[in-house]
Amino acid sequence: MSKDIRSIFHEQGLKFTPQRKAVLKVLQDTHAYLSINKIHANVKEILPGTGLATVYRSLETLVDLELVVKVHLEDGCHSYTLAPEGHRHPIVCTDCSKVIEYTDCPIEDLSKKVSKDTGIPIQNHFLQLFGKCKECRA
Amino acid sequence: MSKDIRSIFHEQGLKFTPQRKAVLKVLQDTHAYLSINKIHANVKEILPGTGLATVYRSLETLVDLELVVKVHLEDGCHSYTLAPEGHRHPIVCTDCSKVIEYTDCPIEDLSKKVSKDTGIPIQNHFLQLFGKCKECRA
């Protein structure tokens, strides 16, 4: 599995460096939307010397490779999470900001309907759902 | 119409200042997602002395009053647009970033379905659609 990821990097002539590996691992392990600073903090536990600029650069690369998704939470700004496989939509916990992915995307159908209704061909859509997860409701 | 808005301010003990009026007018006239800097530039044409900080503060206030919506475009960061009346979703033109509002929100139903499927009560959702508007397709 990390074998596949390695080859994704190499196909682009990019190096699979420990720093990039660490950023990815942090996101894989947490499975939540994380701010740059939290990512940086967690990465430094794996790889102490890592600079903030490198975290920025790694995230940019990972987003380019579509391994990671950059999103916007309601309050603050840029956060990142692992890119879902296939077409999914995130349900973000309003308490702990953990992400639960929802597979069943109904927007495909909606897009067609909207295109008909408005005459505008819908190229893309961005949907996030918000709710309190089971753990946080307990 | 600006009478109603005035009272929305007054109900909160807020002043309906020329600066706030100008920010609102810019958004009303443009009907597109505008960055802070564009808003500031346009506001200064109406009210030359207006400071940037005031634009930030006005927008914050307008968002609090739910007269304005703060959103995130795909590339850059915070942009603002007039809050749609009732529950609508914006279709953002991928070329000119003009906003067309779509009234028929199907997410209400979806939310119920998702809640059932996942056991997570959906409190809120954020949906933006992207497509090229008629003018830009011409």
Added chain:
DNA sequence: CCCTAATTGAGAAATTTTCTCAATTATAAA
């Protein structure tokens, strides 16, 4: 085990956003 181009760390620089505070002003009350 080398080469080489990609990447990194560190700090400077640029950009964006917030804060501070004296001066101004919208609004309610007289």
Added chain:
DNA sequence: TTTATAATTGAGAAAATTTCTCAATTAGGG
């Protein structure tokens, strides 16, 4: 209309976020 007062503003400083620069390091191919 005038006055009082609390909210608001402008200006610049300060803080926070993001990008850039460049010498030193390193991953990966040969």
